Amino acid sequence: MIRQWKRVEAGSLTVADREAASRKVVEWQAAQRALIKQSNEERLYLYRNSNREQIGGGTTPKMPKTAQIYRNDLTKTQNESIINIEIDKLTACVIDRKTGKEIDTKVEKIDIKEFNYKKAGFVSFDWSKEERLGHEIYALRLETDKSIQGLVTFHEEAENRTFKVDLAESAIQNRGQDGKLEGVGGNLFAFAGKQSIEKGYNHIYFASKTNLMEYYGKKFGAEFFGYNEKGSPLMEVKNNRLYELVNKYYVIDSGE
16 A cells, blocks of 8 residues: 555645645555554564565565575684674664664665774774675664764675674774663664565574673574584574564664
8 A cells, every 4th residue: 555655646746636645655654564563562573575665666575485594504604703792772773872862873885995994983893804805894874973883794695595794893982881872783783684584585694702692692582503613603593583673673664
C-alpha cells in the first residue's frame, strides 16, 4: 500500500490530491513500523524491504535463507584484526550521555586518506592499512554537526554467504561510562548486518578477544563457533539475532 499511494501521489494533478495521497503514505508507513515493532516483541522478526516501497520497485524478495557457512573456510582467515569495541546500548540513534538527547546519525563510505582519523579520536587501529587491503571504510556521522563518531570496515565473503566485520572503533571521547555518546558500537554492527541481510546471507562474523566473548553474547547474541589460524575466537551473529540487531536501527524510520 505504501508504493500504491506513492504512485497516486506522483500522478496527482492537484495540490489537494497530492497532499491527500501523501498523508496516506505516512499513515501506511506508521502502520508498517507498528507491525514490525510488534513482530519483534513476539520474536517473529519481520523486516522492512525499502525497495518494495519505491515506485517501480522490484518483486518481493525471498526471505533470506539460513546462513550456510563453511566454517572450516572461515577459521582459515589470515586477517589479524580483533574486535574489542564497546557495545554500551542498542538504540535507534546515538544518545548524549549528559543530556539524554537522541541524535540522528547516518553511515557513509569515506576515503580514509582525506580524514585525519587520529586527530578525530580513532587511536586504536591503523585504518589506512584497512584501505590498503581493499576494505571499504564506513563512518558513523552525526546529523547535527557532521562529526564522525565511529568507523567500521567489513567485507563480503560470497562463497561463505557472510560478511566479516574486520574492524570497528568508537571515537575515544565516547568510550567508558563517562563517554560522550552511547550507541555507537551497536550502530556500526547493525550497518554491517544490514548489508548481509540485503544480500540474503543473514550472517556476520568477527574475531573477538577471549575476555569479550561472553560480553558480545549478552549484548547482541553473538555466538562462538571456532578459532581462526591466529588462535582468536570467532563469533557470529545470525538469523533472528541479526534481524533483532538491525531492526533497532533500520526499520524505525521510513520515507525513502
